[in-house]
Amino acid sequence: MAIDDERLMAYADGALAPEDAAEVERMIAADAGLAAKVAAFSDSRALVKQALGVAPPVPDRLAATIRAMAEADARRQAPGGTAQVIDLASRRRTVPFWQLPxxxxxxxxxxxxxxxxxxxxxxxxxxxxxxxxxxxxxxxxxxxxxxxxxxxxxxxxxxxxxxxxxxxxxxxxxxxxxxxxxxxxxxxxxxxxxxxxxxxxxxxxxxxxxxxxxxxxxxxxxxxxxxxxxxxxxxxxxxxxxxxxxxx
Amino acid sequence: MRDSFSDELIALLPNLRRFALSLCRRGDLADDLVQITAERAFAARDRFDPTTRLDAWLFRILRNAWIDHARRTTTQGVTVDIVDAPDAAVVDGVRDMEAVLTLRKAEAAIAALPEDQREVMMLVCVDELSYREAAEVIGVPIGTVMSRLARARLAVAAKMGIK
Structure with missing residues (x-):
């Protein structure tokens, strides 16, 4: 029986139900090509995670803007807070580059x-x-x-x-x-x-x-x-x- | 006082920006997308289901913001050339240069993927969403996520010489 790439990948990711996984394992055991493919799925995932897993730091200005939003949000959420008031100052942001021209x-x-x-x-x-x-x-x-x-x-x-x-x-x-x-x-x-x-x-x-x-x-x-x-x-x-x- | 929603959102900013970078590949635009995402998230926070993952919800908002932007700027011609590559590999001096080169090569392989494959790769392999969560972020069936992801991973494996 043929087995498609998606199922092998799901096996490599541990996303198959136990009985499915057992069946895939039996097929892998009988076919070195399938085993290599499972390894390719596992290795590619690990490699991608390693390459991009550490997110670059957020620019200070962006972080500050969003902390200000969080503060404004906290004021709105607070009991008796100014729920209907938009804090325009906190919303003001730098003009996105694509609008500059x-x-x-x-x-x-x-x-x-x-x-x-x-x-x-x-x-x-x-x-x-x-x-x-x-x-x-x-x-x-x-x-x-x-x-x-x-x-x-x-x-x-x-x-x-x-x-x-x-x-x-x-x-x-x-x-x-x-x-x-x-x-x-x-x-x-x-x-x-x-x-x-x-x-x-x-x-x-x-x-x-x-x-x-x-x-x-x-x-x-x-x-x-x-x-x-x-x-x-x-x-x-x-x-x-x-x-x-x-x-x- | 801030609450856990805000704290979690702030803690996820690097992940949001990384996902934005993978979509648009420009630092300035990625920052704008993250900011728009935060604005929309605070405005719509009552609609977040706390039994689900906040990052998945935010990724979906961010992705929609990206689509909005792409629609608005279709007449401009898209200028995508500067890759603001995440500085993933921090090295002490020349320690393990080979590993660094491998990671750079992996970054290039990921960057070369078609956009629809790259985003599932980011969501599942980097941010560790399930196939189903990724499908909900993108708004496609789970089978579509799986086929894009399988193709993306085999393509990266081939480029990296993994057999």
Missing amino acids: IAASVALAVGILGGWIGKPESGGAGGLSVALIEEGALVDALASVTSGERREIGSGVGFTGIASFRDGSGQLCREFEHDRAQGDTVVAVACHAEAGWSVRFAVATAAADDAAYVPASSLDTLDAWLTANEAGAPLSDDEEAAALAALK
């Missing part, structure tokens, strides 16, 4: 917070028309474009799914960017409640010349919002697919 600042905090999408009374002008997106198309995109995917949802208008997560109240939220061929990129978060999707956060950013990504200051604003709303970790692709399917 863009000096643009937040051009406009768009006044569409809380505007319901797709509800007639919200009106075309008051809702997402600020962002020049046709609402039906946006609702469709929120329900179907997966994170990491970009789709044209109007003439020259793009929708890029960034991430899906649940906020502190358990609502499904989607972070996305939309962009136009000329003009601003808007980074936004929409959450789904019983009444439908509503845009909970949006910042427009001055358009970059050649790269459709968003300047640092906007992302700091977004980070602050995410923290204030107790945003959970991004859903995996599978979780996102299941969450979106559940809305249908």
Whole structure:
């Protein structure tokens, strides 16, 4: 009977049930090639652990930043603590390098917070028309474009799914960017409640010349919002697919 | 006063940064990823299940942060060239140069692996997660973890001349 590499590896790692392991042992005893392979699995693991097992020291500045976060967290956790207050100072961090080339600042905090999408009374002008997106198309995109995917949802208008997560109240939220061929990129978060999707956060950013990504200051604003709303970790692709399917 | 969640998180910072380095291979970006991970972890700490491993939960957050970053920067072209190699082998003078060279060679072999194989290698062989825990961090079936890991280990063994 053939034995696959995964099973030999699991044997080498001691991850097989005793009866499985005994069977593998019998096969190894009869085949020097298999025994050599088990040794290769064991040796490679030991070698990798030896080579990378000692983690390099954490830079002092990073460690200090995170200790400050822990202190701020302790104040929030404390009885009578300021649970709803974001300690902005402790959150402020150095601008990640990948955002450095863009000096643009937040051009406009768009006044569409809380505007319901797709509800007639919200009106075309008051809702997402600020962002020049046709609402039906946006609702469709929120329900179907997966994170990491970009789709044209109007003439020259793009929708890029960034991430899906649940906020502190358990609502499904989607972070996305939309962009136009000329003009601003808007980074936004929409959450789904019983009444439908509503845009909970949006910042427009001055358009970059050649790269459709968003300047640092906007992302700091977004980070602050995410923290204030107790945003959970991004859903995996599978979780996102299941969450979106559940809305249908 | 800090509590055990914070203390454990802080104690895991070197492991988080090492995992971040294995994903992005840049010290500055790795630091950013660790910081984002800590922010998200504190914000979502109520959702951590204390019967599970904190490191596995944090690795998952970190990995998601990395994916977010990669998605945002697809238009930039990725610049990956500087390997901030962990200084694993600390030597006293020239003691056992050969062992050091072996470890350097192993590091190079690991660095040469495809990203999906390298991350399972890190999670299982270095951070000692189980196959199942690694599968949960990555969000793939356990069989996928095992096949990637087996390929990675055989590739490293071959490069190191282990038969």
